[in-house]
Amino acid sequence: MLSESPPLPLLKEARKRYTQRDLAARLNVVPKTVSRWERGETPCPKMLEPALREIMFCPATELPAVNERFTFIDVFAGIGGIRLGFESAGGECVFTSEWNDWSRKTYLENFGGDHPFIGDIVPYTADEIPDHDVLLAGFPCQPFSIAGVSKKNALGRPHGFECTTQGTLFFDVARIIAAKKPKAFMLENVKNLLSHDKGNTFRIIIETLRNELGYDVHYKVIDGQHFVPQHRERIIIAGFREKSGFSWDGLKLPEEGPKLKAILHPEDGTEPTEEPFTTGPKGKVHRKYVLSDKLWAYLQAYAAKHRAAGNGFGFGLVTPDNISRTLSARYYKDGSEVLVFRGQGKNPRRLTPRECARLMGFPDSFKIPVSDTQAYRQFGNSVIVPVMREVARLMAPHILNLREQEETGQKSLPI
CATH class of the missing domain: 3.40.50.150 (Vaccinia Virus protein VP39)
Structure with a gap:
């Protein structure tokens, strides 16, 4: 049996109020998936934490008949x-x-x-x-x-x-x-x-x-x-x-509400790989989302220039324990409003389109059939x-x- 995943305690609490069928409907999965999570056959995905928190906040009596x-x-x-x-x-x-x-x-x-x-x-x-x-x-x-x-x-x-x-x-x-x-x-x-x-x-x-x-x-x-x-x-x-x-x-x-870590790819193998956003057996975020040296240098210089002028313009660097700025339709340009901190000395990265979907509260079952550019525009406008x-x-x-x-x-x- 797999070790207990972070959202599992929330899942157990939710099951005290909801049937597997009701819970599955709210999470946009099939009841068998909920059953597998409960039995520990597959890990309950970390990105479900915000949805489970919301479900726990709404009494079961308020589900529509x-x-x-x-x-x-x-x-x-x-x-x-x-x-x-x-x-x-x-x-x-x-x-x-x-x-x-x-x-x-x-x-x-x-x-x-x-x-x-x-x-x-x-x-x-x-x-x-x-x-x-x-x-x-x-x-x-x-x-x-x-x-x-x-x-x-x-x-x-x-x-x-x-x-x-x-x-x-x-x-x-x-x-x-x-x-x-x-x-x-x-x-x-x-x-x-x-x-x-x-x-x-x-x-x-x-x-x-x-x-x-x-x-x-x-x-x-x-x-x-x-x-x-x-x-x-x-x-x-x-x-x-x-x-x-x-x-x-x-x-x-x-x-x-939840912190950014609730929507980020864990990159530790507990989440299935989703090409082209993540890759490899551990589901690492694809390197194309990491800012190039040139773009990162430009954004830092741009922010420094405006700080010197007394303006508030600049990039939004966030850690997993933060909440982000507002995601906008221009995110595809440079990702500057939400840049994920990757450690000292490392260039930050953009959110992947799947992470943007989660940031807007869309379930992971939501399909993203368009290019990254179009996906960023769509979630930023949603x-x-x-x-x-x-x-x-x-x-x-x-x-x-x-x-x-x-x-x-x-x-x-x-x-």
Whole structure:
């Protein structure tokens, strides 16, 4: 029998609450794999530690029952991080839109194409979109222009969100909500959306959702470091067609999240080798991820120059006991925001794409069918999956309550 792996105590605790089948579903493995971990036939992978911590944080009673299903559409879907979160709460995707060809490749490789999947949402009419309970969108933030609104009003031209948001990608979210009237929506964006254009952009968005579309809207900034070893603040906007009793007070955020070592390749043979990220019998990180002497010298000189000028620009060197800076889509360029310390006198290295996936909370079963450059862009643009799971968990009872109201024609008490 193999010696006890680091996450095994967490696995044993989780098994006191969950069946092997339930636990396997949450970890995206088959029940036999959980059984082998428990019996010590194969080591429980170290990278499962963040997922097991999260599972332990959520009571088993809150797992969705089979009949507690709701439908959603995935707009500006990226590689499906939001989808993963809402599927865990009982959601079923019925429509997807993603314009980037490489992201579409990764999405389809992982989720298949058993429902309508389109590219650019802009020319697509809302009438062609299936009915759904929830709209999900990680929409890009584009500048809003409100110049000329007064003139249009005076001329009797269209106003409201059709005027103030036209030409932005948020307009496409708004027009779908207006046409389809889903029971709820969840929008995700960068924290800076709050301050963009001195707050005018966010004000227009909230006024559109509340005043023009009539939704009960709640928003909150959540830092992903509660669930993964990465400081990543994002604003989440949740909206409901009716007053629902929803509150962010029920949000469950672990006080202390995992450290970087939970997502790094152990390089000691306890993790199966995954070419091209790791190589050899011990699963050593491929040398291509180690910075060249030239690049490392450049980054150090660049940082020193800005320190002398009193600026904060530079690289982010992290040890396994740290948490990282925010992973960005530009990570493929030089990896400077997250460089893994390899010891004194050694050049640091980039994270591998698999480590980036883990840093964003994606399971190891998530397939990466694209080049490193595209993978870095995709994970840098994605969402923290455990954050989406927690948001979905909090929203799901209210979505189901609104569905029950619609089906019975009776008003239920807010949850």
